[in-house]
Amino acid sequence: MTNNIKKGKFLTFEGIDGAGKSTHIAYVAELLRQHGKQVISSREPGGTALGEKLRELLLQEKMHLETEALLMFAVRREHIAQVIEPALERGDWVISDRFSDASFAYQGGGRKLALDKLNALEQWVHPDLQPDMTLLFDVPLEVARARLDATRELDKFEQEKTDFFAGTRAEYLRRAAEFPERFRIIDSTRPIPEIRAHLDTLIAQLCADADPL
Ligand code: TYD
Numbered sequence: 186m187t188n189n190i191k192k193g194k195f196l197t198f199e200g201i202d203g204a205g206k207s208t209h210i211a212y213v214a215e216l217l218r219q220h221g222k223q224v225i226s227s228r229e230p231g232g233t234a235l236g237e238k239l240r241e242l243l244l245q246e247k248m249h250l251e252t253e254a255l256l257m258f259a260v261r262r263e264h265i266a267q268v269i270e271p272a273l274e275r276g277d278w279v280i281s282d283r284f285s286d287a288s289f290a291y292q293g294g295g296r297k298l299a300l301d302k303l304n305a306l307e308q309w310v311h312p313d314l315q316p317d318m319t320l321l322f323d324v325p326l327e328v329a330r331a332r333l334d335a336t337r338e339l340d341k342f343e344q345e346k347t348d349f350f351a352g353t354r355a356e357y358l359r360r361a362a363e364f365p366e367r368f369r370i371i372d373s374t375r376p377i378p379e380i381r382a383h384l385d386t387l388i389a390q391l392c393a394d395a396d397p398l
């Protein structure tokens with residue numbers, strides 16, 4: 186998809202497990218609606234009926250690292266075709282709870298799959314599509330851990346060890362430095378009202394850029 190076909194904007198939410206992004210997704214969707222946007226809120230792995238079935242497997246079953254990476258991108262291909270591209274072409278705004286940066290962070294930074302393989306998959310699956318803005322919710326590993334342990338039964342990724350998440354967080358931060366035009370880092374150790382104020386500013390800016398006077 187080229188940018189001149191794309192009429193809506195594409196926002197992604199990222200961060201290690203326990204970073205707290207989920208708390209803020211509904212808030213941003215509501216903010217965008219207040220700015221008059223039609224909003225589709227989706228997630229990966231998932232986002233389609235097929236993708237949600239594959240999510241079950243991806244989050245529970247042990248599998249070869251490359252199988253995991255290929256399935257993440259297979260889910261993404263379906264999500265783009267069925268949900269993301271049609272919505273953007275209609276002029277809707279799309280929020281996705283995770284996208285390809287998560288594959289680089291988790292399968293690359295966490296599991297150490299070679300980044301050139303992930304780059305090849307990204308080139309195959311979405312050569313012309315990138316998020317307009319990626320909100321990276323960043324916290325130290327100990328904070329994320331503490332938040333996770335307080336909640337429910339942990340999935341396959343959440344059960345990983347500290348060095349896995351150290352690699353995941355480092356890759357997220359490396360990508361944020363590599364693509365500063367689309368990444369915004371949110372300090373997720375801050376109190377929720379402060380994070381919301383930061384989000385208010387970022388979203389107001391994005392909406393102003395989308396609808397210049
Ligand atoms: P998550 O987004 O954290 O959902 P929940 O808040 O319901 O737990 O769960 C998705 C998991 O999948 C998360 O641990 C990261 C992982 N993941 C990858 O490893 N690679 C990917 O490409 C994507 C999209 C997710």
